[in-house]
Amino acid sequence: MKQKKMLNSKKSAGNTSSAETAVAISVSNVHKSFKLPTERAWGLKQAIFNRLRGVKGYTEYKVLKGINFEVKKGEFLGIVGRNGSGKSTLLKILSGIYTPEKGRVTINGNLVPFIELGVGFNFELTGRENIYLNGAMLGFSNAEMDEMYDEIVEFAELSDFMDQKLKNYSSGMQVRLAFSIAIRARGDILILDEVLAVGDAAFQQKCNDYFASLRGEQTVILVTHSMGNVREFCDRAILIEDGKILKEGDPEEVAEAYEGLWK
């Protein structure tokens, strides 16, 4: 399932030298801004009004201002930053959900993004059906999901509930199911956004053990507010502040810099 995906505004010639193949993700000079409507400019009426009055109807808000970094294959990278610093936007650009305004993102390999757990989950469907649906969203075929199915159910500890509709699950069970799909889905690159804190203490311990086992084998990008997780799991970390990289490198130093933001 290897594929090379190019998400860019400027097409580059696909040069894959051997030095480059060790790089899983390369982000260069990525900019992104959003046009936020000043007044509700959703309807036709408002659009016409704004046009007539010469109002633009939006203010431009720069979220990312030139982000550069690389992730090597097998590296566990942490991304930290305050709320609104641009972490999630960056993650969405990496996942191909947003298009960068300027700059280039190169992905080598199959990227499995978890911006949110349980994307496409439907409460009217059973646990089993939801696993396959969620798998399809992430790009896995039924045959591939067949292989992962037992492992997912076992990790989620929900084998007795797979034929129940999702609406009859407790919220903890729903999250456990979603999380198990997330970590069992086999992609070359795993992207996780603030999803570590799920389930009860025992389940969290299990997740932590799993993450520890991924170190050095799986390429992971983890966005989190927990400096404990950064120190424990990450090989390298990035601190983003106001759309720019403020600090990059050793997880310990980055975690300190993050904690220093409030001092």
Added chain:
Amino acid sequence: MKMPKILNHRNRVLLKELTKTDFKLRYQGSVLGYLWALLKPLMLFAILYFVFTQVFRFGDGIPHYAVYLLTGVVLWNFFMESTNQGIQAIVGRGDLIRKISFPKWIVVVSATATALINFAINLGVIIIFALLNGIMPNLGWLIVLVFVAELYLLSLGLAMLLGAINVKFRDISSIWEVLMQAVFYMIPIIYPISFVMEKNVLLAKILMLNPIAQVVQDVRYWLVTKEAVRTWDLIHNFGLRIIPLVFVIVVLVVASIYFRKRSKYFAEEI
């Protein structure tokens, strides 16, 4: 979007799963379940049959009028359902589009595919009615598929175009619903086109330039009775004859260009 990549493995899986889920959810929680997909058109047909053969006798001159009428109604319902669902598709699947990257046309195609499945069931019911009515099966029935494809492509093009506009201007879906009410009466579905021809031939010709009217009459011609008046029979200028087809192609081309341009920004605009 390179040609061989459009229907790659992942897109096929996603399309299948989304369509399956749509269809599954539609009849979930009802006692009769999927049977409703069949019962609904049957009951609708019974009502229409009674109204238009006992009360308004529009079709006295037309052979197999009941089947003739049902064919028109079913084609119209298919067009309505696929465009309405398709226009809502992108906004309706906003939760997905904001959280995962996939080709956005899949949600539109999946919404219209659900309508297509319903149409296939309806068509089956029509064929049963046609046989009961004494219409002999013939090879001409296969030609019907060509016109169904034409109607589907028109619906898909409109759904993609209007669905993409609907992301920014939510008024579109309301405008479309009202507009469709008007268009319904411009198509000879519940009245025969001969009614219009008797009063004003030019008007009848203009009405028959509508691709939906063209498809409805062509399907009736091949499936029910050779007495159905087609665009082809009414208009003799070749340039004018192909207007409905040209319209469909123009809609498809404009829709795909616009959709490709806008779909990059759906995630941030929804």
